[in-house]
Amino acid sequence: MDKIPYFQEEKPLHEYLRQHARAQPGKPAYVWYGASLTYRQVDDMSDRFAARLAGLGVKKGDRVVLFLNNCPQYVIAHFGIQKLGAIVSPCSPLFKKHELAYQVADVGAEVIVAADTLYPVVQEVMDKTPLKHVFLTSYGDLLPQEATIDVPPELRSPKNRVADTMDLLEALEGMSAPPQPELSMDDVVLMTYTSGTTGMPKGAMLTYRNALFKTASATFAAGVDDTTVTLAIAPLYHIAGMLMGLNVTIYSGATAILMHRFDPRSVLQAIDRYKVSHWYSIAPMNVAAMQVPDAKSFDLHSLKVNPCTSFGITLTQPLAEQWRDFTGGCQTFEAAYGLSETHTCDTYTPRDAVKWGTQGRPMPGVECRIVDQDSRAVLPVGQMGEITLRSPGNFKGYWNKPEATAATLRDGWVHTGDMGKLDEDGYLTFSGRFKEMIKVSGYSVFPEEVETILIKHPAVRQAAVIGIPDPAKGEVIKAFIVLKPEAADTSVEDIIQWSREQMSPYKVPKSVEFRAEIPATGTGKVLRRLLKD
Structure with missing residues (x-):
């Protein structure tokens, strides 16, 4: 087929939200540790947030920064901003003051929506950026009185009220219908920051059309429809987590079991309790879930489809077969290749024609x-x-x-x-x-290539490699290794000798450093620049 046919006509995703709110108003769009947020509620609350923003002078084309981790308030803010034709610019909640100040100043945002626990970072950048209006929200605000799965302890933190800021949910009170600006599918609606191919992070300008096309693509690839129950764990501020956990849910009319962050036992609880059928994961999550001591006490048979991304741990056929046996039949496969500049998901793995290693x-x-x-x-x-x-x-x-x-x-x-x-x-x-390519005696070595081999060593749990200067060879390979708990007596020489037997001489690590963990983004992507630093 030339292109995936859309479930409804070509229109912004928030119009899909409106349609579902009319057609299935009482259906849960999101379940947050046992508390349901229906399609009507998501539509109404995002409408009221759009109206509140309009009252502050936010209009089409203005940028609004989101600085919080997964929670229902993220969804409300995201679609409220886009209903105005304003532009969502997500920031990682891992950002320190310099990183936040850079993005807020570069994008020229006057409004920020942040978790109350992150306010100290926001406060530090107020006088260095155009920010004028701060909405704060507590992750615990929408939790149920009695949770159905384990709640991360940080969500129970006391609410932090700050003078001269607005509480996000309280700010919705008294708001009515928002303005209805004239929108084009080619209007920019998302600005996600990426290093691109070179240099400092840059705002990739993505449109309503970009989002709809890739959402339909991801929905098709995973086989999601309005009967699906998904597990949304990947960070919503990241393009892949946004696509799978936020956009695909609203586009398809599915129900997403939303989690603040990954916890292996909570994953098993959620699949069992809510009969989750689809989960987009990252390979280390699957491994961790299989290591939960009482894992066999959970019924995981509802889980059918599990697109998975290899970060830190490579998704191999043996690992996929282990996961299938562990769950009682779930199929897992490499999810996709993509990047921020294309709203990700440029490739997909046909479930009836998996090719491992691609x-x-x-x-x-x-x-x-x-x-x-x-x-x-x-x-x-x-x-x-x-x-x-x-x-x-x-x-x-x-x-x-x-x-x-x-x-x-x-x-x-x-x-x-x-x-x-x-x-x-x-x-x-x-x-x-290309920019991470390592030149060893004139040979081109890509870190992923060496890491994929190192991870096959029976003692290695995670691996990352970088190039370091060498007077004779230009650069040589340095490996950072996280050992499996049962292999703590493995030596540097063991790793190097094994590598000599498994890979070309110029790819063999010259030095090895054992680490308790490898620095990574919230989605598990290795931060090699930190290893270089």
């Missing part, structure tokens, strides 16, 4: 080419080069960065800065970032 094949409506990075000539099947993409999901450019936009967006194609190859069946193998 990221699947292009979504209907997505064109993928492998090109020579210098000549830009299209390369033949099987040859490694730069991944380029063209689809209705491609972004409009970087906010206030015309040169960076011109370097990435060329003739309608996004030049990703990623290395990969296509096989004869059109399946994509992602091999790493």
Whole structure:
């Protein structure tokens, strides 16, 4: 098919929310540790937040920053902003003051919605940014009196009230219908920050059309419909978590069991209690869930489909088979390849034609080419080069960065800065970032390539590698290893000797450092720059 047909007509996702609120008003859109938020409630509360923002002078095209982790208030704020034609700019709740100040100032936001526990960071950036209005919310505000699954202890923290700020939920009181600005599918509605192919983080400008196209794609790939119960754990502030946990839910009319953060026992409780059928996960989550001491006491047979991303731990066929046996039949597979500039999910793995070691094949409506990075000539099947993409999901450019936009967006194609190859069946193998490529005696080494091998060592739980300077070879490989608990007596020499037997000499780590953990983003993506620092 040329493109995934939409469940309804082409319109912004918040209009899908309105439709579901009319058609199935009492159906839970989100369940938050036992408290249900229906489609009518999500629509009404986001309407009232849009009206409150309009009262502050927020209008179409203005940017509003979200600085909080998963909670129902995130959903309310996200769609309230977009109903006005304003632009959501998510910030990681892991941000420190310099990171928050940079993004808020760069995007020019006057309004921020933050968790009350993060207010000290907001306070530190107020005089360094255009911020004028602060909405705070407590993660515990919408918790039920009696939870149905384990609640993270931090959600029980006392509410933090701060003078000269507005409480998000209290700010909805007394609000009526918001303005109805004229909107185009090509209006920018999301600005998610990414390092792109080079330099400081940049705001990738994404439209209503980008979001709808990729949401329909992800819904198709996972087989979600209005009978589905999903588990939403991946961070909503991250493009993949936003797509799967927020957009797919509202688009399809499904019910999402929303969790503040990953906890392996709570995952098993949620699947059992709510008969979850679909879960987008990250491979270490699956491994952790299987290690829960009383895991066999939970009924997991409802879980049928589990798109999974390899971060830190590679999703292999043996791991997938172990998960299938553990759950009683759930199929897991590599979820997709994608990036912020394309609203992610550019490829998918057909559930009846899984190819291990690949990221699947292009979504209907997505064109993928492998090109020579210098000549830009299209390369033949099987040859490694730069991944380029063209689809209705491609972004409009970087906010206030015309040169960076011109370097990435060329003739309608996004030049990703990623290395990969296509096989004869059109399946994509992602091999790493050009900018993270390590040159060892003239040989090109991609960190993911070495990490994928190291993780096969029986003692290794997680692995990350970087290049470090070497006077003779230019660069050599340094590996950071997290050992399995039962393999604590493994030595550096054990790892290096095993590597010599498993990989080309220039890929073998010159040095190994054991760590208790490897720095990663909220979604589990390894932060190699911190290892370099």
